[in-house]
Amino acid sequence: MLENIKAYLSKQGVKYIKSEKAGPHQEEMEVLKALGQAARKEMQTLSKVLEERLAPFKMDRVSNWANQAQICRPHFWCYYRAPEDSLDDVAMAIRLYGQPEKWGISVEVSFVERKKSDTTLAKQYKVLDLPIAPSLYYFAQEDGVSHRVEGTEANRQMLKEAVKAGRVRKVLVKYDVPVTSSLTEDDLIDQLMKGFQLLKPYYDSCHDINELL
Template identity: 45%
Template sequence: MDYQEKLQAIRDFIPYQGDKYISPGKAGVLASQMEAVKTQAQQARMAFTDLAKSFEKQVFDFQLQRTSQWMNQAQILRPHFWVYLIEKSQSVQSPALALRLLNDVSGLGISLEVSLIERQKNETTLYQQNQVLTVATHSELYYFAQIEGTSRRFPMTEANRLELTQGIEAGQVRKVQVKFDIPDLTVFPDESSLLAELKRGWLLLQPYYQATKIPL
């Protein structure tokens, strides 16, 4: 698939967000519909994975992990794929960088973030993750903080950095990610121009990622 075909494959699957998937063998009269959904889901996941693999080639010493599945264990469809890139010298229990699809009023986009794999975390991972708050703010990035089970976006200002730091110390804030968004993938004429913008975001995130690699 070329770049535009990849975007179209992803866009075609987005409307199925939250729908229930039924195995065609158990779907009765919906069997053909479920087969079509499965095909769209697989094509969309492949398109996202191909974009991620192209980006992996731009960032040395980082290894791409498996792309998220197109449905969860309850067979609910989830087209907003994500994938982690882990530095080869680091454990999967350490904070890493991740690519995540976005879809909002701005269109189909992608987010690059300093984040952690929840199912792999250990007793120090959250402490390491929250060291992103020790780095000076940058206007092109933002914080994404989990507070009492709800994740909220915070502009990256000095006031918010201090507020979130105090929230961590008080036990009110669980974790803070740092994110760089590309809101609309369609503004890029080809894959190489998207990769160049992703690489720029990657470089902006490096000080925050490096801050999580504190000696323990």
């Protein structure tokens, strides 16, 4: 299951060169491109299966296998939006994490950086208004670097203060589903759906317009 994704995780940071410009590395680059495309297709298939279970949410496009600089970017993601959501709204998403020996898929409440507006971060901070549920954790950005923060009440209060003081720019709420050789596709989908259910109240809190006025 998801064998191409697992294989592609080891390619993070590798520079892709178009085969006609790759010289002696032409075959290697063709193999890399084929693997990247196959891995992305696996992510698209998984995202589509989830979309069918998440109605009325609709999936956005899955991220590309390489960035604009043609550097391999195996940690694919896909955002899900309700019909009434704007592009600058907080959304729900799945995202690959880890390396081939230890990896998985996380579900998160977050937003697309390049589509954010002046109100997006204020909406995102509202994930801190709710007590953190068991098995969820925070992912906080401080000085441009994001790091995992254990999901405890003490950390929720700490992050609220850090946001207020301007030390923390962004806080996501996340749920991890480790992928192992014994995990079936049905089990994976069920566990990801559990993540969506656990995170739905946090997504809803980010869409409580009245509290932003």
